[in-house]
Amino acid sequence: MKRKLIIEKTKKFVKAKLEGEGSGHDWWHIVRVYNNALDITKKERSLYKGNIDIFVVELGALLHDIADHKFGYSDEDRKNIISNFLLELEVQKKIIDHVVYIANNISFxxxxxxxxxxxxxxxxxxxxxxxxxxxxxxxxxxxxxxxYKKRVMYDPDSGVDTNNREAKEDTISHFYEKLLLLKGKMNTKTGYEKAQNRHRVMEEFLENFHSEWNGEK
Structure with missing residues (x-):
């Protein structure tokens, strides 16, 4: 089967699985990740002399949230679902193994x-x-x-410390536990460059949030 057709069938498969999902891991998240991955690939290719398998990038981006661990699935569940789907499309085992590797190791x-x-x-x-x-x-x-997880927006009585990255059960703490760390965890030059402005947006949001919370604005 031609690669273009495999990508189209994969998009339909993933959309059917994730469309309307309410936790932020929906079909449109996949579309954004897919488009970002293609843009990063385009900009990084010169550094790798074109030695990037765009087909693996496309499949990895489209399938990365299938049977996610946050919803109770295991690595083995994910491997079986992705492998069975791609085998039906006659994708080579080497490519399937690579896509499964990405899906099983992508998460924070x-x-x-x-x-x-x-x-x-x-x-x-x-x-x-x-x-x-x-x-x-x-x-x-x-x-x-x-x-989705029924967390409070922010609980200052939880003892949250913006310098303490131990897990808390309110949403604002998630910024300090994970999101503010991601800029420094980018793998590629392009990814790091793209992360700069997004990181500043979060810092400004948190500054405003805490000022408003304290009645300062």
């Missing part, structure tokens, strides 16, 4: 995932996913996920 997992991506394709998809977690869109997604 509350800061507990110490694995570093070992392929440029994985690094690109991970950067694209992290970019969608920060900036204005990241702020929106964070509150969508907080609502």
């Amino acid at each position: 997992k509350g800061g507990k995932n110490k694995h570093e991506m070992e392929t440029i394709e994985g690094e690109i998809v991970q950067d694209a996913d992290r970019l969608d977690a920060i900036g204005a869109i990241g702020i929106g997604r964070t509150f969508a996920y907080g609502g």
